Amino acid sequence: MFSNEFIREIPKTDLHVHLDGSLRLATLIDLAKEQNVSLPSYTPEGLMDTVFKKAYKDLPEYLQGFAYTCAVMQDPDSLERVSYEFALDNAAEGVYYVEVRFAPQLHVNDQMDIETVISSVNRGLERAKKEINKNKKDADMPDFEYGIIVCNLRMFMGESSPYYKKIMDALSWSPRKEIFAQASLQLARAAIDIRDRKGYPIVGFDLAGAEHGYPAIDHMEAFHYAHRNFMKKTVHAGEAYGAESIFQAITALHADRIGHGYLLFSKEALTNPEITDKEAYLKKLSEYIADRRITIEVCLTSNRQTNPGLVDISKHSLRDMLKHNLSVTLCTDNRLVSQTTVSDEIELAIKNFEISSSTLRNIIVYGFKRSFFPGSYVQKRNYVRGVIDYYEKICKKHGIASK
């Protein structure tokens, strides 16, 4: 019913996408050569055989690629280039609104502090935005807009980056979870200060990294600081750990959106012995999420790649999310590492789940409505109105019901 062309033409969002997982392969190779960074291969085919695969054995294999991409994103010019190309690639497939996330701490070195890192990324995105909006083919097309989400890590090691090494060394007598909490608080302070002083569209605060053994609650102070300063919050939760991780993200960190939420309906993944009636707990939690319109950023391909048990994508919990009328948006997670695009994710969902034209419209519109749009509420409403009008125009062109 929905052709590839239709999917590409409708206005789309990507609210969950990591910058360091979304480089162009050719750029990675280029930058690696320029900077003498060693790669297992210097051809796109070679890298797709060895690092950036269609399918991965498990999460550790999935994460390997980030060591290479991060290695070439350690100076202002490379960050700007990667960000610029990232925005162009999104716009080329009809992604008009993108919220790109990254952990600035992984790019801090002797030449760059957190502010330089964020400024470089913003410079690339802003340059692309101007170009894209100047070259619009159709005056009815929505403008390209973006927001920046900064990622805290649930845990890190000295080897994670020079910045983290300094922190670990300086606080070597402190318990690790205190160090992780302090690093998050420092990032919250930095992000809010830079947002307020520079006026960059830093719209969200995220928590990423290993869920198991590193609960969200440890980062409460940082998230409360962000919350008090009107920063929106999204948390990776229910990706590799059960529903109580999602519960914590919402109740302790004030999450407005949940990254993945894959295990939301899983009784098996719910391991807290204090929860005796698992079914009732999951029902209450999913009802709360539905009622409060907490949006789930669903990343189908990425979930399949990091959960070896999920062979058949039609078994993904998106089925239950749709059944319970949750607010969901389809995202890539990583354009390069997951070898995907927003259009691919939508096509995958359409192939594997019952998605009517009204469901598709809801999913698309929720992406825009539940975004952390950087402008005022009135501007956001006008923007979303323009998106819906354009969506309807594309539907008409393709003979598809728009509701």
Ligand SMILES: [Zn+2]
């Ligand atoms: Zn993610």
